[in-house]
Amino acid sequence: MLTITESEHRISHMQRRLQESGISGALFMFPIDIYYFSGTRQNAALWMPAEGVPILFVRKSLTRARAESPLVDIRPFPSGKEFPTLFSDEIITIGMTFDVIPVQQFNYYTKVLPGRKFVDISPIIREIRSVKSNAELEKLRSGAEKLCSVFSEVPQFLKAGMRELDLAAEFExxxxxxxxxxxxRMRAFNQELAGGLAVSKGGTAHGCFDGAVTGKGLSCASPQGASLEIIPENEPILLDYAGVFGGYISDMTRIFVIGSLDTRLQEAFDVAISIQSAIQQAMIPGAIAENLYLLALQMAEKAGLDSCFMGLPGEQSKFVGHGVGLELDEFPILAKGFNMPLQAGQTIAVEPKFVIPGKGVIGIENTFIVSGHGGLKVTDIPDEIVFIKP
Amino acid sequence: MLTITESEHRISHMQRRLQESGISGALFMFPIDIYYFSGTRQNAALWMPAEGVPILFVRKSLTRARAESPLVDIRPFPSGKEFPTLFSDEIITIGMTFDVIPVQQFNYYTKVLPGRKFVDISPIIREIRSVKSNAELEKLRSGAEKLCSVFSEVPQFLKAGMRELDLAAEFExxxxxxxxxxxxRMRAFNQELAGGLAVSKGGTAHGCFDGAVTGKGLSCASPQGASLEIIPENEPILLDYAGVFGGYISDMTRIFVIGSLDTRLQEAFDVAISIQSAIQQAMIPGAIAENLYLLALQMAEKAGLDSCFMGLPGEQSKFVGHGVGLELDEFPILAKGFNMPLQAGQTIAVEPKFVIPGKGVIGIENTFIVSGHGGLKVTDIPDEIVFIKP
Structure with missing residues (x-):
């Protein structure tokens, strides 16, 4: 449960940013943004004036919202007629998260609140949410421990001859x-994730996912993750899973091999480990996110592996890490064009990977906390490839 | 894989509707709408002129789109500068799905395509998609068979003393x-579903989900579905799961009891079965969706159960069934205010349920196809409560 102190801290942070931007208040509609401030995930809207007490308007469930949230003003959702009476004439500019609010919703609110100016506050809320409090880090750490413990059990159930789908089912x-x-949860339009990837050969399929590996999946409608391909010996098997515990996501990848591995793939794996290590060292407050991606790209180039870094040749993703928290694709992104400096307490999944056509997918992923000492590893089990006897 | 014939049929249907509405063309951005016409689910946009050949613009993966889709014109995604050159001056009105397109996307396209009028076509595409072809019904039927077979296995693994979460894990x-x-997949803003519900006592929790039952869930961040509550004897255990096979969703609910059941709950269950039966008979082309909901409500009233029909007293949902297909919340909705006449080939999950405070959740759900003979049951296993020996 969200404490009063933490809720107030988050709200005052947001209010300070609204004041600095000359915005009268924020009208949040996206459930997970509302959860962040209110501690309850209902079908609701949250009005947060730049100064004063926020109001949570709840469609469903009002009872549960009141039981879970430390907010003091929780009301039934107003009708279209009531809505304007709740907003004084001094409220001129209203912030909304344009990245996730559908046009229908936007049109509704601009109609019931005429004469106001609506502005996009998604970069502000995403930046605020990217820096985790101690309570959030505690949830993330304890969730990561559980995720790690499932990864540690993989040698007990991974067998050659099983389908990728069987491996996915056992893991899940x-x-x-x-x-x-x-x-x-994913925030980006057009993206969705069914938990994770359990892939061997299917991992080299082309795909829609904005990541190094999409997986072949089970149908054209769900072209992602495990397929019906049989898991063979002597090839890399990639498990990339996000675990959600108490709402917080940790994300990691490990490679398993039944038998032995092609030298070229082992070398690519070693490059991935070196890249991860270089990024981990560089993950200090003030470091520019883009520079970490460029550093990774440079190391891949030096190893002659740039053409298959973060995806199949020609369809590569332009990032090497992404913020994680209540969503899988939080700020910051270690990506081209992302010039924000890192802040202590941000949590980032770093995932240098290579997709080598005809050979397989290989790489590493861990979730780190940005700190003055570099990235603190949260998904804390060994990185090495796990070899299993055939 | 989507055949050329079926793709052409779907496209010409949509184009006819665009012409009738005086819209120059539709710009689809929502992945599952694009999948419906193109047979591939990529990160893409689909331009469908009211007359002529559609163009699929693909961000990722172009290779996979070309391998899967029967469309003839598939291109890399154009830049903001290229975009306007692809649209002639005769294109005046452009349709978009305002129900799902975020404001940021909308603003981008209105900027690169200046001087056009943008209109909402979400009701049109939702109506078209609600009527399933034989190929779609075949996928739905074969998926429903698999879902049913898992439901049939429940007595093998359901035990008193296990947590709701354990039951969910075994089922999933x-x-x-x-x-x-x-x-x-769910289309509605603010809604999400983690597969289904496996609930006993936790089923009576208040919740955000727009359905009869939300479940207590595992945390305030994920307040839905199974909880850590222990499954007891002599109480209804509700399993409500959606199975997705080949992209198509079938949805069903069954009640299990370890031991015996309170007479009042058994009576409520019998009322649910009567309601389902009445709706099934009335599910013929031309029947008004709202009337089926009113019929259900009337029967619940007559049985003295209206205060707990489709939810906890005071927080009840105002529907008794919903379209299923590529999304869980398709048209038509058997709901208050939904005045569309049913059409043959629509697929609807009918789910009369009662949530009795302090007693439990009980009801039934099956997926039906609208036909001249009434609803054809797709999730074809017995409806009866499954009693398991303690």
Missing amino acids: YRLRKAGHEGYV | YRLRKAGHEGYV
Whole structure:
């Protein structure tokens, strides 16, 4: 449960930013943004004036919102007629998250609140949410421990001859029993994730996912993750899963091999480890996110692996890490064009990977906390490839 | 894979509707709408002129789009500068799905395509998609068979003393092994679903989900579905799961009891079955969707159960069924205010349920096809409560 102190701290931070930007208040509609401030994930809207007490308007469930949230002003959702009476004439500029609010919603609110100027505050809320409090880090750490413990069990159930789908089912079963909440939230339009990837050969399929690996998936409608391909010996098997515990996502990847591995793939893996290590050292407050990606790219180039870094040749992703928290694709992104300096307490999944056509997918991923000493590893089990006897 | 014939049929249907509405063309950006016409789910946009050949613009993956789609004109995604050159001056009115397109996307396209009028076509595409072809019904039927077979296995693994979460994990494991694609798509803003519900006592929790039952869930961030509550004897255990196979969703609910059941709950269950039966008979082309909901409500009233029909007293949902297909919340909705006449080939999950405070959740759900003979049951296993010996 969100404490009063933490809720107030988050709200005052947001209000300060609204004041600095000359915005009268923020009208949040996206559930996970509302959860961040209110501690309850309902079908609701949250009005946060730049100064004063926020109001949570709840469609469903008002009872649960009141039971879970430390906010003091929680009301039934107003009708279109009531809405304008709640907003004084001094409220001129209203912030909304244009990145996730559908046009229909936007049109509705601009109609019931005429004469106001609506502005996009998505970069502000995303930046605020990117820096985690101690309570958030505690949730993330304890979730990561559970995710790690399922990764540690993989040698018990991974067998040659099983389908990628069987491996996915075994992994997901254990993750769920450990308390994984089942739904991995993504903010980006057009992206969705069914938990993770359990892939061998299917991992080299072309795909829509904005990541190094999409997976072949089970149909053209769900072209992502595990497929019906049989897992062979002597090839890399990539497990990339996000675990959601208490709402917080940790994300990691490990490589498993039944038998032995092609030297070229082992070399590519070693490059991925070196890249991860260089980024981990550089993950200090003030470091520019883009520079970390460029550093990774440079190291891949030096190793002659730039053409298959972060994706199949010609369809590569232009990042090497992404913020994680209540969503899988939070700020900051270690990506081309992302010039924000890192801040202490940001949590980033770093995932240098190579997709080598005809050979396989290989790489590493861990979730780190940005600190003065570099990245603190949260998904704290060994990085090495796990070799299993055939 | 989507055949050329079926793709052409779907496109010409949409084009006819665009022409009738005086719209120059539709610019689809929402992945599952694009999938419906193109047979490929990529990060893409689909331009469909009211007359002529559609163009699929693909960000990622162009290779996979070309391998999967029967469309003839598939191109790399144009830059902001190239975009306007692709649209002639005769294109005046452009349709978009305002229900799902974020404001940022909308603003981008109105900027690169200046001087055009943008209109909402979400009701049109939702109506078109609601009527399933034979090929779609075949996918839905074969998926429903797999879902049913997992429901039939429940007595093998349901035990008193296990947590709701354990029951969910066991069910989801088998569903996944059967080929469930892992991600249940919902269209409505503010809604999300982690597969389904496995609930006993936790089922009576207040919740955000727009359905009869939300479940207590595992945390305030994920307040839905199974919780850590222990499954007891002599109480209804509700399993409500959506299976996704080949992209198509079938949805069903069954009640299980370890031991015996309170007479009042058994009576409520019998009322749910009567309601389902009345709706099934009335599900013929031309029947008004709202009337089926009113019929259900009337029957619940007559049985003295209206205060707990479709939810906890005071927080009840105002529907008794919803279209299913590529999304869980398709048209038509058997709901207050939904005045569309049913059409043959629409697929609807009918789910009369009661939430009785302090007692439990009980009801039934099956997926039906609208036909001249009434609803054809797709999730074809017995409806009866499954009693398991303690």
